[in-house]
Amino acid sequence: MTRELKALAGIKLFEGLPKAQLESLVEITLLKQVKVGETLFEAGQPGTHFYAVVSGKVRVYRSAPSGKEQILNVFGAGESFAEVPVFEGKTYPASAQALEDSVLVSIARKGFVDVLRREPELALGVMALLSGRLRAFVTQIAQLSLKEVPERLAGYLLLLRAAQNTDALTLDLPKGQIAAYLGTIPETLSRALKKLTDQGLIETSGNRVRVIDAEALAHLAEAGR
């Protein structure tokens, strides 16, 4: 049981939760190992558990019949996902797949709701988490609808730059996945990178990108359609 407890303790959402409650969560927790490419669940399936990443990386996405995919989120260690069906008791709104070999915990809906009733602070934490997700989606919707690909790319690079705190970025995902996150396809992403390079805003080599002119990037990212 100790492994489960340690796994739960590493989840951001559960920071500050009294040990007693953590232990009661252990009882409804399952550790899960998945390999790269493995699908955790598909959009439309009934969802009775939610997940958190102990180690590894998972992407949440929707796909069209044609095969094109739109990534909604990428989750790493300490992050939880697939909360929606817990509170709605319906289906998963999107699909999830491991981007790397990963260790996950899955937590049953029912028991979790009980803990929420007893722990208002955790409940507030969940609300804040969901709100943050909403904010991110609002941004993503606005980007998809109001901005063109190079502008979305500029915004993404600036986010990476802020996260990595350097101008010498390492792309955190393969380019095809970044394309799917930006709502486009690899060919178009490739051309957008070329365009930014030609304009002297960045330099690229492999999965590394150097930000040359952050201000111009920011200005570009601001622009609207």
Add this chain to the structure above:
Amino acid sequence: MTRELKALAGIKLFEGLPKAQLESLVEITLLKQVKVGETLFEAGQPGTHFYAVVSGKVRVYRSAPSGKEQILNVFGAGESFAEVPVFEGKTYPASAQALEDSVLVSIARKGFVDVLRREPELALGVMALLSGRLRAFVTQIAQLSLKEVPERLAGYLLLLRAAQNTDALTLDLPKGQIAAYLGTIPETLSRALKKLTDQGLIETSGNRVRVIDAEALAHLAEAGR
């Protein structure tokens, strides 16, 4: 004070809330009258209140510098909105504007959080509400990224059809607003309506649309890019 209480009682989110708690909410509630076109708040402003619609209609949207707008949601009587900054304590992620003369209530963040601590069932209701919103956004993102305008339109018409429970639909918004909701512009919406009409799926006259071939519409809405 009675008017405030009656207004609060009509909000879906507060259904089933004990009277005592409703009354404690009254103290942090403000009734607000707005005229058509009036802006309630703009994306980026610090948000310390959330709102509910007593009567009228409000749209929540993001706009690009160019003037193009993307509608995220349209709220009618009984619905609440702008919860995000309550739980995150930051800015409004989008702007809100009255589509009709409306009566709203605004509820202060701080007091509301206190009530949430005392009322786990309300807290669960909020989580369900936020989850439903997330689900809707996931759908919207998928539509924007994976479907073309006529397909999005088909999906929208089917939703209207389900809501109005008839094949003889009345558009609930001016077409320009529907365009902004679908992530396009009026001209393109106009052409999409024509296309569906030419294909014999619908007939239109003014703000009325008759669904002729619901099955074909559904099939179209399924299609992906």
Add this chain to the structure above:
DNA sequence: ACCCTGGTTTGACTTTAGTCATGGAACGCG
């Protein structure tokens, strides 16, 4: 060292949707 594979880039082309401009229909107001 070689081959295979998957990811990436590039080019030519097509399609979709946005832009701009114009005209028409409907509604409200004097």
Add this chain to the structure above:
DNA sequence: CGCGTTCCATGACTAAAGTCAAACCAGGGT
């Protein structure tokens, strides 16, 4: 009863991004 404002439809054009196909490159395994 007209007048104007707003909304909507249409046409001609442009621009953005997707499709298809081919070449390229890099790494892992043999």
